[in-house]
Amino acid sequence: MQDAQFHSSISQSAIWKQLQARALEMKKHRLADFFAEDPARASDFSLELPEFLLDYSKNQLDRRVLVDLLHLAREAGLEQWREDFFAGKPINATEGRPVLHPALRGGLAEDVEIGGVSVTSVVSAELGRLKEFVVLLHNGDLTGYSGKRITDVVNLGVGGSHLGPQTAIEALRAHRKGDVAVHFVSNVDGAQLTDVLAGLDAESTLFIVSSKTFTTSETMTNARSALKWLQRAAPEASAETLLGKQFVAVTASPEAAQKFGVLPERVFRFWDWVGGRFSLWSSIGLPIAIACGFENFRALLDGAASMDRHFREAPLEANAPVIMALLSVWYCTFMGYPAHAVLPYEQALHMLPAYLQQADMESNGKSVSRSGADVGYPTGPLIWGQTGINGQHAFYQYLHQSPQVVPADFIGSVTPGHELDGHHEILLANMFAQSQALMNGVDAESVARELSAKGLSQEEIKRLTPFKVHRGGKPSNTILLKELSPRSLGALIALYEHKIFAQGVVLQIYSFDQWGVELGKGLANKLEPKLASGALEGEDGSTVQLIEYYRRITGA
Numbered sequence: 001m002q003d004a005q006f007h008s009s010i011s012q013s014a015i016w017k018q019l020q021a022r023a024l025e026m027k028k029h030r031l032a033d034f035f036a037e038d039p040a041r042a043s044d045f046s047l048e049l050p051e052f053l054l055d056y057s058k059n060q061l062d063r064r065v066l067v068d069l070l071h072l073a074r075e076a077g078l079e080q081w082r083e084d085f086f087a088g089k090p091i092n093a094t095e096g097r098p099v100l101h102p103a104l105r106g107g108l109a110e111d112v113e114i115g116g117v118s119v120t121s122v123v124s125a126e127l128g129r130l131k132e133f134v135v136l137l138h139n140g141d142l143t144g145y146s147g148k149r150i151t152d153v154v155n156l157g158v159g160g161s162h163l164g165p166q167t168a169i170e171a172l173r174a175h176r177k178g179d180v181a182v183h184f185v186s187n188v189d190g191a192q193l194t195d196v197l198a199g200l201d202a203e204s205t206l207f208i209v210s211s212k213t214f215t216t217s218e219t220m221t222n223a224r225s226a227l228k229w230l231q232r233a234a235p236e237a238s239a240e241t242l243l244g245k246q247f248v249a250v251t252a253s254p255e256a257a258q259k260f261g262v263l264p265e266r267v268f269r270f271w272d273w274v275g276g277r278f279s280l281w282s283s284i285g286l287p288i289a290i291a292c293g294f295e296n297f298r299a300l301l302d303g304a305a306s307m308d309r310h311f312r313e314a315p316l317e318a319n320a321p322v323i324m325a326l327l328s329v330w331y332c333t334f335m336g337y338p339a340h341a342v343l344p345y346e347q348a349l350h351m352l353p354a355y356l357q358q359a360d361m362e363s364n365g366k367s368v369s370r371s372g373a374d375v376g377y378p379t380g381p382l383i384w385g386q387t388g389i390n391g392q393h394a395f396y397q398y399l400h401q402s403p404q405v406v407p408a409d410f411i412g413s414v415t416p417g418h419e420l421d422g423h424h425e426i427l428l429a430n431m432f433a434q435s436q437a438l439m440n441g442v443d444a445e446s447v448a449r450e451l452s453a454k455g456l457s458q459e460e461i462k463r464l465t466p467f468k469v470h471r472g473g474k475p476s477n478t479i480l481l482k483e484l485s486p487r488s489l490g491a492l493i494a495l496y497e498h499k500i501f502a503q504g505v506v507l508q509i510y511s512f513d514q515w516g517v518e519l520g521k522g523l524a525n526k527l528e529p530k531l532a533s534g535a536l537e538g539e540d541g542s543t544v545q546l547i548e549y550y551r552r553i554t555g556a
């Protein structure tokens with residue numbers, strides 16, 4: 001939408017070229033030296049928000065680069081895009097839709113109407129239904145086919161219809177409410193459904209079929225198998241009764257859910273202006289409200305809304321999502337670092353890397369710009385990671401000594417989510433130490449001094465020193481939450497959501513479609529019957545070999 005007033009490609013702009021030159025310059029600069037050269041760096045390269053401190057001072061750039069990146073963001077029209085986003089303009093142009101997940105949490109400055117209907121009012125009506133349902137469940141007023149109270153809920157959904165709710169429930173372990181247990185089945189590998197169902201009682205288990213489209217074959221297959229499981233346990237009950245009593249749907253296609261057999265009053269809806277990977281704030285969050293209580297779900301939404309306000313109102317230079325987006329643009333597009341690690345120092349956040357993988361990579365893994373032309377530069381990093389402490393004993397070796405540079409986000413909280421003495425200090429000391437070690441490294445002289453103090457011979461010192469040198473210069477952000485609460489989790493996730501959007505705008509791509517997932521889905525549908533029929537004409541040699549091997553071993 002903005003392209004007409006700006007360059008056909010941002011990469012033709014003078015500021016882009018300047019940043020390319022700066023990247024070459026910055027690569028020669030020692031990251032640790034920035035602090036000596038600029039005593040106010042730590043505080044000036046930090047933002048304190050109500051829920052957390054973002055310290056981005058350990059990054060491979062100086063004030064000039066930051067100014068240039070902000071210039072780039074303005075040149076790319078970020079401020080206008082941000083306004084259009086919150087105003088409900090159809091910024092998801094390839095799907096012809098607005099992108100309004102902030103509306104789900106009260107994050108718009110003003111209500112927006114879609115098709116003459118107020119978004120705020122439909123959201124609040126649906127939230128009201130969700131709340132009523134959770135109260136019924138917690139009060140023990142929902143029963144299965146035999147009259148037994150519902151004690152277990154299984155969410156059947158994948159991608160955005162799974163990752164958000166499970167990530168949030170894991171993160172909010174300390175905030176659980178009620179005694180209804182929530183389980184997740186996302187994989188069409190029947191082993192997962194079998195395992196989950198093995199521990200459950202068919203008389204007291206409720207299934208939530210979570211699918212925006214209600215056509216995702218993995219989810220629908222799991223839903224049908226769940227119904228069969230109920231039917232096996234209750235042959236006397238009709239499918240209609242079982243579906244009516246023990247199935248709930250969360251979807252943007254309510255008609256499809258009703259056609260499946262879910263009662264209209266048990267269909268919770270959301271809308272096509274909510275992207276799957278941004279949907280945890282919608283009815284997709286039902287498992288969160290069940291596991292943690294509606295009030296905590298509301299607090300999660302409020303935390304996200306506070307981030308919406310910040311992103312909407314703060315000038316670009318003091319705007320946490322914008323700064324994180326620009327750092328990501330800097331590394332991925334200008335410095336040529338293709339990956340980014342997410343390292344939570346908080347066990348409860350163990351699913352955050354997986355969540356952000358979908359949110360970021362499904363959004364910005366694109367290779368054409370908004371004009372449809374080849375974009376010609378990397379648009380987003382490969383996101384990966386796991387909890388920091390476990391990572392330290394696994395892949396951090398690579399972070400410290402591989403010649404590849406992997407920028408990282410360290411995420412922890414000041415207040416522990418448990419009462420055990422001594423643990424939290426060790427955890428946080430490790431988090432602070434790792435970002436320091438990655439930044440500073442240790443040079444040959446210091447290694448030699450250390451080995452000499454240990455009494456090693458000169459010959460041994462010479463031999464071992466190269467192996468113990470850490471070059472340093474590995475950049476990171478640290479996000480230090482005051483505490484991991486529903487509110488701060490909401491703010492944290494929304495921080496990343498807006499980072500992803502801002503990055504896409506600056507790099508002139510559409511972040512809210514995901515055409516890249518369709519090809520494989522279509523091919524799987526086409527190949528599935530061929531496993532049985534063996535009609536493999538026209539398939540490539542490798543696919544033929546794999547299917548024939550499958551058929552030989554299974555005796556098909």
Ligand code: F6P
Binds near residue numbers: 159160210214216
């Ligand atoms: O295959 C990718 C995807 O379309 C995601 O974007 C989405 O979150 C997931 O599948 C699940 O889709 P649905 O909620 O429609 O079942």
